[in-house]
Amino acid sequence: MxxxxxxxxxxxxxxxxxxxxxxxxxxxxxxxxxxxxxxxxxxxxxxxxxxxxxxxxxxxxxxxxxxxxxxxxxxxxxxxxxxxxxxxxxxxxxxxxxxxxxxxxxxxxxxxxxxxxxxxxxxxxxxxxxxxxxxxxxxxxxxxxxxKPFGRDLETAQKLNGDLAAFFEESQIYRIDHYLGKETVQNLMAVRFGNMLFEPLWNSQFVDHIQITVAETVGVGGRGEYYDKSGAMRDMVQNHLMQLLCLIAMEPPARFDPDAVRDEKLKVIRALEPVEPHHIVRGQYGADVDDPDEHPDYRTAVDNPKSKTESFIAMKTHIANWRWAATPFYLRTGKRLCARSSEISIVFKDTPHSIFGEEAGRHRNVLSIRLQPNEGIKLGVTIKEPGPGGMRLIDVPLDMTFADALGPEGADNVDAYERLIMDVIRGNQTLFMRGDEVEAAWAWTDPIIEGWTNSNDVPKPYDSHSAGPDASAQLMRRDGREWREVTP
The missing domain is CATH 3.40.50.720 (NAD(P)-binding Rossmann-like Domain)
Structure with a gap:
């Protein structure tokens, strides 16, 4: 094809x-x-x-x-x-x-x-x-x-929007976030809103929790001066992860139209509850034990021995609306982690009653949307393990990347920037942020950052090539859950 x-x-x-x-x-x-x-x-x-x-x-x-x-x-x-x-x-x-x-x-x-x-x-x-x-x-x-960056807080974002609005209409301004140009992100909307199979289950009645992970193996590199003034919260959560959360959580728009889509995304941001301090974990990476000179610890890399800027953040948040009441969203991003991986995981609830007994174990359906590397969508399905010996259950992935059906040409992975620039020429703003979205995101983010400053919070150290601070795993385990493994 x-x-x-x-x-x-x-x-x-x-x-x-x-x-x-x-x-x-x-x-x-x-x-x-x-x-x-x-x-x-x-x-x-x-x-x-x-x-x-x-x-x-x-x-x-x-x-x-x-x-x-x-x-x-x-x-x-x-x-x-x-x-x-x-x-x-x-x-x-x-x-x-x-x-x-x-x-x-x-x-x-x-x-x-x-x-x-x-x-x-x-x-x-x-x-x-x-x-x-x-x-x-x-x-x-x-x-x-x-x-980006579209400001560093609500005040600067409002000024930036005002500077542009003095000479351009909102319909002429394209705030680019390359994550929204990824093929799998757009496929997420097609899978969710184009298939009767998923949308009826896309709510707190059937979804246990949702994880969004963006893990990087690199450090700050040559961006040290910029990054130390921003940190993972400003650099990743306020924009990239926020946009992914919106696409996962939003109500179905009336039509696939730029403002209809962005109206629903804005509702999600405005419905985000404040994050409790004990639901946030911040971290800073240590030196690479195998090559500390080439890959030093975070503070050395940014030339700031007293830096309190986070290179890792994990948090738990909720959306205060009927669809997602009591369903937690776990966000995680960081540098110098064990693998490069960006993934959204929708973890469905257990079956109400297992007819196979306790020995069958706990099995859950998980819909995973992989943004990088190896973009694709997979659904974990529980089946009987082949062979004799009774009903032993195992989880297997139902591959939904469509690569086999579409062939190498149809599955060709166009770079996000290519797609987004062509959308600019077409005048299609669907995959671009609107000014009020940006401001709403900062209005939610600012109190979190202000809380760290007021409490003199210091990020927890974590080893390079690890999954982040141990406290991140504890954040999930307190709720009886586990982060999905970060894999290449």
Whole structure:
């Protein structure tokens, strides 16, 4: 089965921060793959914009090297690569001054979709929005894409939203979260709302609890200065994990429409109960015992011997509505853990009565949605263990990745950035956060962080390549539950 690729309309895409790491690793290699797939029109125009004074030829050489390093199998197609690079331009620009703006305007065309990707620090968002407006580079059909962080608390998020709203309507603002562009996240909505099998069971009557885990094996790396001011709560929970929780917990929208979906997500965030301090575990990773010089402990990595910033967090929370009353949601994320894994697990309740006796053991159906690596969906089903000797029950996975049915082409895994950028050009905001969502998430997050500050809370140490602090396991065991194993 071959997936159907529908080309988007002609567009001009300006990437502010066009020489930066995100542009070179993700945005431009992703655009090249869409170009090779036939989804990006031949006359699409991509313009890199940054402070660096380099020629257009030098910029194309830079992007050629980036695609050869970070592109997919398509990077070996020299004809396609050369054709794509011919669609690239470059302009040196001053985000806070006037240099380069006339040159940018001269490069842009009329009667095509105009999109502007702000791959820069949030402190420049307002300046860029103002200059785009002042130089007449936008109209009612223009779109801007902004990367996280969307503020560091409610106050800064409100200011950021206000800075953008001064020049753009909410319908023009695309707050990108690459987790929402993953194939399995979108498949979650299809499986849940497109199948009668699951939705009737998707509530507290049948679901015991839900786990959301995003585990990383890497440390803070070169992001130490940023990360030590943010921590796992701001960097992961307030955005990525919050969005996953919303998609799992929201009510069925009336239709698959951007605002209908986002209205239901907002209701979930506003229904989140405050988290009790004893339902939160924070941690900091230790040095790699096998290579402490190459992989030091967290405080050494961020060059802050007194840091109280968490590199791990686990918490238990509830949603105060009829669907999820008394069903706990357990969230967990951290760095330097034993495996790289992102998974959502819906753990269903035990059968009301087991006809097989206590010796059959405790068996539960678990629907697991794997986001990375090896994206897929599996349902754990209880069956009889093959062979003689009575009714011995075992759990086996019913594989729902669809790889066999769709074939290698139909199951091709498009990068999240590719999908989301094409959605921007189409004008589809379904997988992008709305301003009120961001503010509601911070309104829930801020009191938690404030509580740590007021109580002088210190994260618990944990070993590199472990599952996190021991207190994280105890958080679950107090409720008679266990975290699902973090596996590669």
């Amino acid at each position: 071959v997936s159907r690729v529908i080309p988007v309309d002609p567009f001009d895409l300006v990437i502010f921060g066009g020489t930066g790491d995100l542009a070179r690793r993700k945005i431009l290699p992703g655009l090249f793959r869409r170009f090779c797939a036939g989804q990006m029109p031949d006359n699409a125009h991509v313009i890199g914009a940054a402070r660096t004074e380099i020629s257009e030829a030098a910029y194309r050489d830079m992007i050629r090297d980036a695609i050869l390093e970070f592109g997919g199998v398509e990077k070996t197609d020299e004809a396609q690569l050369s054709a794509f690079l011919q669609n690239l331009s470059y302009v040196a620009i001053d985000a806070r001054g006037e240099t380069g703006w006339r040159d940018l305007k001269a490069l842009m065309r009329r009667k095509v979709v105009r999109a502007f990707y702000f791959s820069v620090a949030p402190s420049l968002f307002g300046d860029l929005a103002e200059r785009l407006n002042n130089h007449g580079l936008t109209d009612h059909n223009s779109r801007i894409v902004v990367e």
